[in-house]
Amino acid sequence: MSNKETIPFDLLKTNCAETPQIPEEIKRKLSLWEKLYNVPALRKITLLVFLAFAWQLYAAYLDNALMVPTLTDTARGFFEAVKSAELPLRTLTSLRVICIGYSGGVLLAGLLTVFAITTKPGTDLLEIFTAMFNPLPAIALLPLALLWFGLGYPSIIFVIIHAVTWPVALNIYAGFMGVSTTLRMVGKNYELAGFRFVFKILIPAAFPHILTGLKIGWAFSWRTLIAAELVFGVSSGSGGLGWFIYEKKNQLDINFVFAGLLTVIIIGVFIEGMVFKSIEERTVVKWGMKF
Amino acid sequence: MAGTNAPYRPFLEVRNLTLQYKTARYLITATDDVSFDVAESDRLILLGPSGCGKSTILKAVGGFLKPAGGSITLGGSGIKKPGADRAIVFQEFDQLLPWKTALENIVFAIRQTRGAGKAEAEEEAKVLLKKVNLSSFAHTYPHALSGGMKQRVAIARCLALKSKIILMDEPFASLDALTRQKMQEELLELWADTKITLVFVTHSIDEAITLGTRIIVLSPHPGKVVCEFPVDWSQINSKNHPEYAGLKERITRILFRDMDFVI
Ligand SMILES: Nc1ncnc2c1ncn2[C@@H]1O[C@H](COP(=O)(O)OP(=O)(O)O)[C@@H](O)[C@H]1O
Numbered sequence A: 001m002s003n004k005e006t007i008p009f010d011l012l013k014t015n016c017a018e019t020p021q022i023p024e025e026i027k028r029k030l031s032l033w034e035k036l037y038n039v040p041a042l043r044k045i046t047l048l049v050f051l052a053f054a055w056q057l058y059a060a061y062l063d064n065a066l067m068v069p070t071l072t073d074t075a076r077g078f079f080e081a082v083k084s085a086e087l088p089l090r091t092l093t094s095l096r097v098i099c100i101g102y103s104g105g106v107l108l109a110g111l112l113t114v115f116a117i118t119t120k121p122g123t124d125l126l127e128i129f130t131a132m133f134n135p136l137p138a139i140a141l142l143p144l145a146l147l148w149f150g151l152g153y154p155s156i157i158f159v160i161i162h163a164v165t166w167p168v169a170l171n172i173y174a175g176f177m178g179v180s181t182t183l184r185m186v187g188k189n190y191e192l193a194g195f196r197f198v199f200k201i202l203i204p205a206a207f208p209h210i211l212t213g214l215k216i217g218w219a220f221s222w223r224t225l226i227a228a229e230l231v232f233g234v235s236s237g238s239g240g241l242g243w244f245i246y247e248k249k250n251q252l253d254i255n256f257v258f259a260g261l262l263t264v265i266i267i268g269v270f271i272e273g274m275v276f277k278s279i280e281e282r283t284v285v286k287w288g289m290k291f
Numbered sequence B: 001m002a003g004t005n006a007p008y009r010p011f012l013e014v015r016n017l018t019l020q021y022k023t024a025r026y027l028i029t030a031t032d033d034v035s036f037d038v039a040e041s042d043r044l045i046l047l048g049p050s051g052c053g054k055s056t057i058l059k060a061v062g063g064f065l066k067p068a069g070g071s072i073t074l075g076g077s078g079i080k081k082p083g084a085d086r087a088i089v090f091q092e093f094d095q096l097l098p099w100k101t102a103l104e105n106i107v108f109a110i111r112q113t114r115g116a117g118k119a120e121a122e123e124e125a126k127v128l129l130k131k132v133n134l135s136s137f138a139h140t141y142p143h144a145l146s147g148g149m150k151q152r153v154a155i156a157r158c159l160a161l162k163s164k165i166i167l168m169d170e171p172f173a174s175l176d177a178l179t180r181q182k183m184q185e186e187l188l189e190l191w192a193d194t195k196i197t198l199v200f201v202t203h204s205i206d207e208a209i210t211l212g213t214r215i216i217v218l219s220p221h222p223g224k225v226v227c228e229f230p231v232d233w234s235q236i237n238s239k240n241h242p243e244y245a246g247l248k249e250r251i252t253r254i255l256f257r258d259m260d261f262v263i
């Protein structure tokens, strides 16, 4: 009490009334340069242009088209292969195969996980399968696939399904298990059961994990497809992108090899960076569920 | 308690309820021989220290947990499984479906439980959102709502079920004091509007006296009913009233007396 009285009243008053010093730069517009620097795409494109220059300069300096063709040679090869319809056809073949393999794998993974969350033996089975097969590289199964399904796309589809199923199943299962008890109770409170419970509660609640699984599955299957096509091409001459690369290397058209590799990269980036990204923006990002 | 000519039938009857959890190594008795009644339009409070089994009792009434002993009847019939005739507000903020906006959460509740048409459900959901003062956040996703707002949506969603009883498990426990007081006032207003039967779990004595018409005090783990207090707000009607302090004092003493056993 005495403390309070010792503080002079007018001092208290001035302390309160005094406006704090306003720093000069509280808010100012960014300069054009600063604004541009803040756009990640722009930064990356600049880097890419630098890298392209470096490639071109190094290839020109090396002057050995059999080892490293120049960027311009590669671009010429790319457009030639596109114009002759060879590259688009090869790409289409690869995409068709991966569509079948990928959707087959995802479907199988979905069935396995639904079986796993509804029954105890199902759980054990899924755990055993994923533990055994997830570490097994898909390509390692190719010799066996050739024996079972012969030389041709059924073999490739088999290894793609193997590449997709386990990581996807693992992620969907983890997603289902991670759905909070509260959300489950809300579903039960609304008397949702069976498929309605799975589709209206479990799947949306587990969607971040499911999407991760789908992304990993895609990445695995795309790599597996190209590798499998490289290993044994295809008898009928209607091979995919991997076969295109292999064939052009045998013909020593190295700029075409680079063009093929570029196509593999472009499709990979497109699916991962555009397709999955936009699904993500429309779902988990919008819902605040991205982890 | 029963009248002589018209036998009194409570709406919710909990009789000798014993609830247990089986884990891999232990059998845990959460509540032991708990009995209480709830009449229609009651605001019954279950008050007790944390870990005494309040949530467990609510889970059993909700139908999520089978009693190891005793019985629970609602409107004369035994409770066997979860159902939309008992709306539940949970303590956790993650009880809203994160992939649906505030409005969609309520619409979902209406459509799944009562099979209403979309337009009709939306109209109703808007009215409910207005009741909990959230009209301007109808199209906001839960992650962008504050804790208090989420609990408001959860309450609106429960009203949407049109059930006769609402079970609330410490819905305001994780809110800051100011929001909490505001939510308590709003809840009482909603109750005045609907006269809905309420079972409200809390560990706060103040909240119990503010919200309840009757308070059941539970002992620490394993929960048993220690005593029951009627709260007469026509008498008390303000926190400054001596009755309020008296009641608080009595409940505090009982809670702390029991705490001594454990500590
Ligand atoms: N799922 C569970 N498994 C095992 N024991 C549990 C489980 N849930 C709660 N318990 C135990 O039951 C007792 C009562 O818990 P709870 O009802 O959550 O208490 P309160 O809600 O009153 O804080 C506690 O001792 C707690 O450890």
Ligand SMILES: [Mg+2]
Residues within 6 Å of the ligand: B054, B055, B056, B169, B170
């Ligand atoms: Mg609790």
